[in-house]
Amino acid sequence: MSAPPALDLDVTLRQGAFDLVAQVTAGRGLTVLFGQSGSGKSTLIDLVAGLKRPDRGRIAVDGVPLVHTAAGLWLPPHRRRVGYVFQEARLLPHLTVRQNLLYGRWFARRHVTAEAPTLDSVTDLLGIGPLLGRRPAGLSGGEKARVALGRALLAAPRILLMDEPLAALDEARKAEILPYLERLRDHAGLPILYVTHAVAEVARLATTVVMVDQGRVRAVGAPGTLWSRPDLMDLTGGAEAGSLLDAVVGGRTADGLFHLDTAAGRILVPHLPPHLTSGARTRLRIPARDVLLSDRAPQGLSALNILPGIVADVRDDADGSRVVRLECVGAPVLARVTRTSADALSITPGQPLWAIVKAVALDQGS
Numbered sequence: 001m002s003a004p005p006a007l008d009l010d011v012t013l014r015q016g017a018f019d020l021v022a023q024v025t026a027g028r029g030l031t032v033l034f035g036q037s038g039s040g041k042s043t044l045i046d047l048v049a050g051l052k053r054p055d056r057g058r059i060a061v062d063g064v065p066l067v068h069t070a071a072g073l074w075l076p077p078h079r080r081r082v083g084y085v086f087q088e089a090r091l092l093p094h095l096t097v098r099q100n101l102l103y104g105r106w107f108a109r110r111h112v113t114a115e116a117p118t119l120d121s122v123t124d125l126l127g128i129g130p131l132l133g134r135r136p137a138g139l140s141g142g143e144k145a146r147v148a149l150g151r152a153l154l155a156a157p158r159i160l161l162m163d164e165p166l167a168a169l170d171e172a173r174k175a176e177i178l179p180y181l182e183r184l185r186d187h188a189g190l191p192i193l194y195v196t197h198a199v200a201e202v203a204r205l206a207t208t209v210v211m212v213d214q215g216r217v218r219a220v221g222a223p224g225t226l227w228s229r230p231d232l233m234d235l236t237g238g239a240e241a242g243s244l245l246d247a248v249v250g251g252r253t254a255d256g257l258f259h260l261d262t263a264a265g266r267i268l269v270p271h272l273p274p275h276l277t278s279g280a281r282t283r284l285r286i287p288a289r290d291v292l293l294s295d296r297a298p299q300g301l302s303a304l305n306i307l308p309g310i311v312a313d314v315r316d317d318a319d320g321s322r323v324v325r326l327e328c329v330g331a332p333v334l335a336r337v338t339r340t341s342a343d344a345l346s347i348t349p350g351q352p353l354w355a356i357v358k359a360v361a362l363d364q365g366s
């Protein structure tokens with residue numbers, strides 16, 4: 001028998017004028033709930049945590065039912081074994097970091113198994129050993145966030161819920177936390193449901209994305225797939241929209257450029273953040289407005305990255321431009337061009353074109 005999904009949710013809820021009808025099945029790894037303000041992301045998290053009750057439906061985590069309205073089942077929050085990390089750390093100010101961490105463990109005392117994380121393993125994973133004797137008031141925002149994460153992990157949850165955990169931090173603190181979130185995703189063996197508005201966090205962290213729109217789930221899939229769908233551009237970023245490509249860091253060219261191998265072809269970049277060494281996996285963003293199109297193989301251009309492809313979709317965008325989805329070998333690349341340029345190339349599905357990539361964004365890590 002195959003393992004049950006990490007999260008299986010099928011609920012309806014009416015709160016005030018807002019109507020939520022959602023079905024979400026998430027596997028392991030980190031699932032991002034992405035959508036505009038007021039679309040229902042926090043409500044979904046609160047339903048899993050038990051802070052809200054659905055009018056109808058069921059929620060199960062790792063095959064364990066938490067809610068099943070038809071069967072009269074509703075587990076209260078403290079019996080769900082769900083770890084919730086809020087935007088603000090909510091540490092207990094009179095306790096040291098060690099005592100705050102063990103406070104999380106105290107709640108889990110009845111279900112701590114041999115596999116449950118220990119104080120040492122969590123301290124190592126999050127790099128908070130040097131903070132153990134300190135009190136929250138003296139910690140930076142990033143340090144507090146890591147302690148709050150540690151406390152949630154020590155409660156041995158079945159799933160970790162994170163509602164915009166980085167929103168209150170400045171860019172430097174965000175960059176400090178992101179590598180720990182990656183380690184958590186890759187090594188803690190715990191499904192994570194993560195709310196964010198930030199495409200940079202999706203690019204860096206998401207295994208799967210659930211697009212939430214006005215109380216409905218509009219699409220579910222890998223970030224690269226969803227960010228290349230022109231029909232989702234109203235949610236994926238409008239003018240800022242672009243493709244997300246999975247990449248593996250390769251070697252360097254004779255003149256010092258770094259290779260990034262993607263399914264769409266090899267991309268060359270002049271710089272890489274230091275944590276991206278050969279063999280590392282990353283995701284790069286190619287803004288659609290930074291892609292030019294040509295109907296013949298460009299010659300004598302200074303651009304480094306030219307990807308051949310076939311037009312899969314072309315549509316008008318609200319701002320008067322045209323968005324073209326090009327299938328480049330094994331991955332799609334979006335280009336935003338003016339209608340005049342699109343007409344000059346008479347772009348139609350099936351046509352071969354070359355994408356000239358002017359800029360590639362790599363999210364900086366530590």
Ligand SMILES: Nc1ncnc2c1ncn2[C@@H]1O[C@H](COP(=O)(O)OP(=O)(O)OP(=O)(O)O)[C@@H](O)[C@H]1O
Binds near residue numbers: 035036038
């Ligand atoms: N207790 C409540 N009573 C009535 N309406 C509510 C209640 N809680 C939330 N809402 C409404 O439900 C909708 C969804 O809210 P929710 O907080 O889930 O959105 P969100 O996608 O998380 O938004 P944001 O990104 O701004 O945090 C909003 O229109 C909100 O005003």
